[in-house]
Amino acid sequence: GAVVSQHPSWVICKSGTSVKIECRSLDFQATTMFWYRQFPKQSLMLMATSNEGSKATYEQGVEKDKFLINHASLTLSTLTVTSAHPEDSSFYICSARLAGGGETQYFGPGTRLLVL
Amino acid sequence: AQSVTQPDIHITVSEGASLELRCNYSYGATPYLFWYVQSPGQGLQLLLKYFSGDTLVQGIKGFEAEFKRSQSSFNLRKPSVHWSDAAEYFCAVSKGDDKIIFGKGTRLHILP
Numbered sequence: 001g002a003v004v005s006q007h008p009s010w011v012i013c014k015s016g017t018s019v020k021i022e023c024r025s026l027d028f029q030a031t032t033m034f035w036y037r038q039f040p041k042q043s044l045m046l047m048a049t050s051n052e053g054s055k056a057t058y059e060q061g062v063e064k065d066k067f068l069i070n071h072a073s074l075t076l077s078t079l080t081v082t083s084a085h086p087e088d089s090s091f092y093i094c095s096a097r098l099a100g101g102g103e104t105q106y107f108g109p110g111t112r113l114l115v116l
Numbered sequence: 117a118q119s120v121t122q123p124d125i126h127i128t129v130s131e132g133a134s135l136e137l138r139c140n141y142s143y144g145a146t147p148y149l150f151w152y153v154q155s156p157g158q159g160l161q162l163l164l165k166y167f168s169g170d171t172l173v174q175g176i177k178g179f180e181a182e183f184k185r186s187q188s189s190f191n192l193r194k195p196s197v198h199w200s201d202a203a204e205y206f207c208a209v210s211k212g213d214d215k216i217i218f219g220k221g222t223r224l225h226i227l228p
Contacts, residue, residue: 006159034215043206043220044160093159095216103148103167105216107160 003027004096006108013084014116021079021111023094029074030096034105035067038091050077084115118143120209120219128225131199137192137222139207149190150208150216151181160206166190177201202226 003026013019023033031052036044048069050056056069066088068080077096081088091112095105119142129135141147148167152160164175171183181192190207207219 004159041223043218046215049215091157095160103210104150104162104165106162107152109159110157112157 002098002104002106004094004106004108006092006094006111008111009109010112010114012114012116015085016083019081019084019113021081021092021094021113023077023079023096023108025075025096025106028096028098028106030077030098031074032097033071033077034095034097035069035077035079036093036095038093038110040091044093047079081113084113086115089113089115118147118209118211118217120207120217122205122207122219122222124222125220126223126225128227129197130227132196135192135194135197135201135224137205137207137224139190139192139219140188141190141207141209142188143209143211145211146185147209147211149181149183150210151175151179151190151192152206152208152218153177154204154206154221156203163192163205197224197226199226199228 005024007022033050035047038044047062048056048058050069050071052071058064071077093110095107121140150165151163154160163179164173166173166183179194204221206221208216210216
């Protein structure tokens with residue numbers, strides 16, 4: 001149980017285009033989802049916390065107009081990287097927390113983004 | 117502010133040998149503690165977690181961790197490692213219903 005999927009698993013795009021990444025909780029409902037970014041050989045950095053039906057809370061230094069987050073249902077959150085640039089190339093990982101609380105986050109397999 | 121320190125960036129052990137990965141945290145109260153494992157190019161898998169109760173926690177894949185409040189530590193152990201254990205290991209802390217703070221990770225290498 002507690003499986004989280006991400007789509008796509010990898011994406012290559014041209015500079016200036018927008019890319020949407022989906023995060024789904026497959027067998028549970030998640031009121032809260034988290035988006036992380038991971039650079040090579042580094043730890044995960046939290047970008048934003050996404051709550052179903054409300055605006056996402058962004059961490060300091062993360063541009064909310066560049067990284068658009070939508071959490072329209074209890075099983076789906078999306079991250080859109082707008083006007084992507086090569087420096088946005090990274091590994092993006094989402095996680096989901098069970099509805100009703102609970103401290104454990106379940107992580108997706110990640111999406112590797114390469115901006116040319 | 118909460119923080120997590122994993123002092124070893126790389127650890128190399130022989131297959132079949134025992135393993136201990138260190139983790140120290142900084143937090144004002146008893147935190148929620150986690151160990152996650154990440155294989156190359158993959159997401160994170162939860163190995164084990166500590167919230168309260170018995171300070172020795174058993175996890176998946178034969179891993180265990182011990183919470184020591186006096187040392188602010190939550191070290192991960194395994195009595196006998198397998199080649200498939202080679203991966204990146206992250207210690208993490210949270211206040212509970214809040215965001216998780218990750219350590220920088222320890223990369224485990226296994227010698228045949």
